Amino acid sequence: xxxxxxxxxxxxxxxxxxxxxxxxxxxxxxxxxxxTNPTLITKHPSFLACQAKxxxxxxxxxxxxxxxxxxxxxxxxxxxxVSIEVYxxxxxxxxxxxxxxxxxxxWIPNAHVKLPITHEGLKAxxxxxxxxxxxxxxxxFSQDQAAAVYSATKGAKKGDVFVSPFVGRLDDRGENGMSLxxxxxxxxxxxxxxxxxxxxxxxxxxxxLRSLQLxxxxxxxxxxxxxxxxESGMKIPEENYVYDNxxxxxxxxxxxxxxxxxxxxNIKHELTDKGIDRFSQDWNALINx
Ligand code: E4P
Numbered sequence: 001x002x003x004x005x006x007x008x009x010x011x012x013x014x015x016x017x018x019x020x021x022x023x024x025x026x027x028x029x030x031x032x033x034x035x036t037n038p039t040l041i042t043k044h045p046s047f048l049a050c051q052a053k054x055x056x057x058x059x060x061x062x063x064x065x066x067x068x069x070x071x072x073x074x075x076x077x078x079x080x081x082v083s084i085e086v087y088x089x090x091x092x093x094x095x096x097x098x099x100x101x102x103x104x105x106x107w108i109p110n111a112h113v114k115l116p117i118t119h120e121g122l123k124a125x126x127x128x129x130x131x132x133x134x135x136x137x138x139x140x141f142s143q144d145q146a147a148a149v150y151s152a153t154k155g156a157k158k159g160d161v162f163v164s165p166f167v168g169r170l171d172d173r174g175e176n177g178m179s180l181x182x183x184x185x186x187x188x189x190x191x192x193x194x195x196x197x198x199x200x201x202x203x204x205x206x207x208x209l210r211s212l213q214l215x216x217x218x219x220x221x222x223x224x225x226x227x228x229x230x231e232s233g234m235k236i237p238e239e240n241y242v243y244d245n246x247x248x249x250x251x252x253x254x255x256x257x258x259x260x261x262x263x264x265x266n267i268k269h270e271l272t273d274k275g276i277d278r279f280s281q282d283w284n285a286l287i288n289x
Pocket of ligand 1: 014035036037039138164166168169200201202220
């Protein structure tokens with residue numbers, strides 16, 4: 001199979017195991033990039049081996065394994081991107097994220113450094129982008145957060161900044177995650193396009209197809225979705241495809257001024273806080289700090 005001509009969205013794999021990357025490339029004939037996160041990475045056999053021995057890895061080993069994993073993935077998506085996430089809990093300060101981000105960025109030639117959309121994460125992004133570092137701003141659950149990402153990273157080149165709205169986790173609490181994607185894409189139309197919208201937390205084929213229909217810049221999905229997509233002959237949704245949001249409540253569009261300073265947007269979101277808890281707990285469960 002090869003890339004469909006009418007595909008306007010970059011296709012990323014969401015995962016932490018290089019064998020899966022190879023499998024997707026085999027299935028689709030191409031892959032534009034990969035996203036990882038602490039939860040996905042700690043599913044890799046290197047981490048599980050420590051766990052099987054009833055031990056925790058040292059922090060040094062944890063980062064060593066993470067580096068080995070992305071070093072293996074990087075050349076498989078040579079012209080694309082691999083997102084590597086900094087460790088962040090509620091006490092992690094911007095300075096720490098900046099120094100870790102600078103280190104992670106040097107691991108491979110095609111890295112995007114993942115940072116949470118919190119006050120400290122945005123502060124770190126502002127500094128990193130100023131140093132020419134590519135970033136992927138994660139745990140996005142609101143249009144305000146996407147506006148703050150836009151504003152904090154002004155001046156960056158197109159493709160150097162991703163914002164990752166998590167559609168599945170919004171659906172989980174009854175809100176239509178795909179309506180947030182539509183809203184952010186609409187809001188960014190008035191901007192300079194330096195931020196690319198990366199649809200994350202994709203749980204089903206409809207999330208994937210709707211992302212293509214909306215012409216989101218990037219969609220990242222697990223291997224299971226690409227198996228289904230390849231079985232369907234890599235179908236692209238027609239103009240008349242209707243996304244069925246069932247009983248989910250649509251998130252309403254807000255008029256936001258992208259020329260405002262990032263600090264002026266209301267970036268607080270309960271799911272961002274919960275997401276930070278989950279990622280840091282999954283990492284700490286296997287790492288001895
Ligand atoms: C990718 O960048 C995200 O971390 C990932 O899609 C989150 O997915 P989940 O909500 O299924 O954990």
